[in-house]
Amino acid sequence: MSAGFATAAEIARGVSRGEISAEAVTREHLDIIARRDRGLDAFLTVTAERALAQARAVDASRAARSTLGPLAGVPIAIKDVLDIEGVPTTCGSRMLERYRPPFTATAVARLERAGAIVLGKTNMDEFAMGSSTENSAFKPTRNPWDRSRVPGGSSGGSAVAVSAGMVPVALGTDTGGSIRQPAALCGVVGLKPTYGRVSRYGLVAFASSLDQVGPLTRTVEDAALVTSVLAGVDAADATSAPVEVPDFRAALSEDLASLRVGVPWSFLEHGVEAGVTSAFRVALADLEAAGARIVEIALPHAAHAIATYYIVATAEASSNLARFDGVRYGLRVDAPDLRRMYGETRDRGFGPEVKRRIILGTFVLSAGYYDSYYLRAQQVRTLIRRDFEQAFLSCDVVAMPTTPRPAFRLGEKTSDPLQMYLEDIFTVPANLAGIPGLSLPCGFVDGVPVGFQLLGRPFDETTLFRGGHAYQQRTAHHRAVPPGLE
Amino acid sequence: MPRVTLETVDHVARLAHLSLTAQERETFTRQLEQVLAYAESIQALDVSGVEPMSHAAATGVFREDVVREGLPRETVLAAAPDADPESGLFRVPRVLGG
Numbered sequence: 337m338s339a340g341f342a343t344a345a346e347i348a349r350g351v352s353r354g355e356i357s358a359e360a361v362t363r364e365h366l367d368i369i370a371r372r373d374r375g376l377d378a379f380l381t382v383t384a385e386r387a388l389a390q391a392r393a394v395d396a397s398r399a400a401r402s403t404l405g406p407l408a409g410v411p412i413a414i415k416d417v418l419d420i421e422g423v424p425t426t427c428g429s430r431m432l433e434r435y436r437p438p439f440t441a442t443a444v445a446r447l448e449r450a451g452a453i454v455l456g457k458t459n460m461d462e463f464a465m466g467s468s469t470e471n472s473a474f475k476p477t478r479n480p481w482d483r484s485r486v487p488g489g490s491s492g493g494s495a496v497a498v499s500a501g502m503v504p505v506a507l508g509t510d511t512g513g514s515i516r517q518p519a520a521l522c523g524v525v526g527l528k529p530t531y532g533r534v535s536r537y538g539l540v541a542f543a544s545s546l547d548q549v550g551p552l553t554r555t556v557e558d559a560a561l562v563t564s565v566l567a568g569v570d571a572a573d574a575t576s577a578p579v580e581v582p583d584f585r586a587a588l589s590e591d592l593a594s595l596r597v598g599v600p601w602s603f604l605e606h607g608v609e610a611g612v613t614s615a616f617r618v619a620l621a622d623l624e625a626a627g628a629r630i631v632e633i634a635l636p637h638a639a640h641a642i643a644t645y646y647i648v649a650t651a652e653a654s655s656n657l658a659r660f661d662g663v664r665y666g667l668r669v670d671a672p673d674l675r676r677m678y679g680e681t682r683d684r685g686f687g688p689e690v691k692r693r694i695i696l697g698t699f700v701l702s703a704g705y706y707d708s709y710y711l712r713a714q715q716v717r718t719l720i721r722r723d724f725e726q727a728f729l730s731c732d733v734v735a736m737p738t739t740p741r742p743a744f745r746l747g748e749k750t751s752d753p754l755q756m757y758l759e760d761i762f763t764v765p766a767n768l769a770g771i772p773g774l775s776l777p778c779g780f781v782d783g784v785p786v787g788f789q790l791l792g793r794p795f796d797e798t799t800l801f802r803g804g805h806a807y808q809q810r811t812a813h814h815r816a817v818p819p820g821l822e
Numbered sequence: 823m824p825r826v827t828l829e830t831v832d833h834v835a836r837l838a839h840l841s842l843t844a845q846e847r848e849t850f851t852r853q854l855e856q857v858l859a860y861a862e863s864i865q866a867l868d869v870s871g872v873e874p875m876s877h878a879a880a881t882g883v884f885r886e887d888v889v890r891e892g893l894p895r896e897t898v899l900a901a902a903p904d905a906d907p908e909s910g911l912f913r914v915p916r917v918l919g920g
Contacts, residue, residue: 435901436901437901438893438897438898438900438901439893531878531879532878532879545876545877545878545879546878571885574883574885575877575879575883577879578883637867639863640863640864640867642860643860643861643862643863643864644864646857646861647861647864654838658838658839661839662903663902663903663912663914664898664901664902664912665901665902665903666903667903668903668904670915671915672915672916673915673916673917674914674915674916674917675839676841676915677914677915678839679839679840679841680841682838682839682840682841683840683841683842683843686840688846688849691840691842691846691850692850692853694838694840695831695834695835695838695840695850695854696854696857698834698837698838699830699834699854699858702833702834702837704824705824708865709861711874712864712865712867712869713861713864714874714875714876715869715872715873715874715875716864716867716869717874717875718872718873718874718875719867719869719872721875721878753853753856753857754853754856754857754860757857768875769878770878770879794878
């Protein structure tokens with residue numbers, strides 16, 4: 337195995353046993369980032385000094401015989417939408433180019449308390465709006481499997497950092513698929529936890545009723561390990577759920593006897609490319625071989641998920657992004673009066689996709705259109721959630737491809753936003769319903785990775801991890817390394 | 823479906839405090855129309871009596887009403903493009919007249 341592809345579980349074990357120092361692990365990964373990130377552009381900021389200081393602190397605790405956390409010495413990368421005190425948080429936007437938050441996101445603080453070492457902040461679509469990372473105001477990120485293709489988005493930098501062996505774990509956020517879609521297109525594992533499972537404190541909001549923080553990793557075991565650290569109620573986020581957090585890793589198993597996997601075949605008729613369908617069918621056969629039983633289910637309203645999502649999400653975004661007005665933080669463009677200062681700051685600070693979504697969101701909330709768009713979309717959202725409740729009466733997890741196609745080429749869809757939105761067809765239903773989803777690599781189409789996802793009942797990440805882990809014990813897709821990095 | 827015109831986009835941009843270029847006005851008018859035409863599919867669904875879902879979280883979460891320290895005022899003002907730490911205020915351009 338080439339440098340950089342050790343898992344979080346292996347690194348934490350090595351550091352805890354004193355076989356390797358956290359500082360050595362940190363230096364090795366910083367060195368890999370310095371060499372590999374040129375041309376991939378997964379990172380916006382590398383926090384080398386801070387990382388080395390934290391690694392030395394982990395090594396000092398070990399020397400003092402203190403108990404180390406479950407992620408001792410594990411290098412991680414953080415999507416640049418989560419705050420770390422004193423470190424720039426740009427959200428991929430000119431608006432926040434020089435912003436340094438005065439506090440740290442709960443998700444990041446929990447990882448650091450468990451011994452993880454943050455190596456830097458990763459590139460993303462501006463304010464997490466996009467499916468390709470091309471909407472970053474600073475630079476596009478490229479797919480390590482084929483550099484002419486996008487890595488997916490909006491957590492594209494995090495997916496590439498993991499896929500190219502620069503870190504074993506990265507945090508992303510998923511509002512309509514922004515963890516699972518780039519994970520699938522880069523050949524890594526990505527979990528969108530149940531809404532409320534992970535605190536959103538310190539996450540710059542896009543659509544507050546849909547946003548969730550979650551991990552991207554190469555193995556399901558690592559995703560389970562990290563999620564046990566991330567999850568749990570937080571006094572700073574009233575939507576975080578007071579639900580017990582199990583030791584997800586301890587619950588993994590290789591046997592799926594009695595697991596019922598529901599497949600919504602008629603929903604999958606929505607233009608899935610042939611290669612993706614055949615990789616998905618093979619994955620289902622692998623799950624069956626591990627003891628699972630495949631059953632057919634129906635999600636009759638899922639076909640309306642894109643329309644519903646782009647009304648609900650943009651409405652919430654237009655409201656959330658009103659705070660960027662040049663007064664309290666971020667960019668200000670000087671103008672002779674307040675109103676023009678607002679307009680010019682927002683015109684210069686936001687890129688085209690963000691403006692487009694603010695326009696759409698403001699429209700669906702405006703007088704005369706609220707009932708027929710926003711309210712109606714919220715009602716359809718209820719119907720979509722009920723579809724899942726109904727489905728989970730006859731199955732334990734729902735399986736479907738994560739994306740209808742493998743990664744597209746840079747520039748291929750930028751001129752047609754609606755075509756870009758339609759790529760999210762299989763990921764947005766889970767966000768609307770608030771349920772967890774785990775994307776797993778399941779093969780290659782045209783030499784680039786594709787993935788499938790398991791969706792579960794609210795707060796039943798345990799079953800997703802069990803299914804995903806058993807699948808990875810029988811398959812090798814997650815061990816493939818991008819060309820040139822072997 | 824409502825007709826989306828340049829005036830629709832101007833109105834919405836004004837509500838959202840966005841100054842748009844002539845090019846953006848035209849592009850967004852066309853794209854808003856496209857997306858709304860696509861979203862037309864939900865107009866045909868029967869949603870009578872269906873509760874709207876605003877959130878996936880449990881509602882009605884309460885906490886003790888206790889005083890907690892917020893961020894120090896100087897720290898917050900330090901992040902502002904223009905502030906007067908002396909008086910503890912954000913400074914903005916003129917609001918009235920001009």
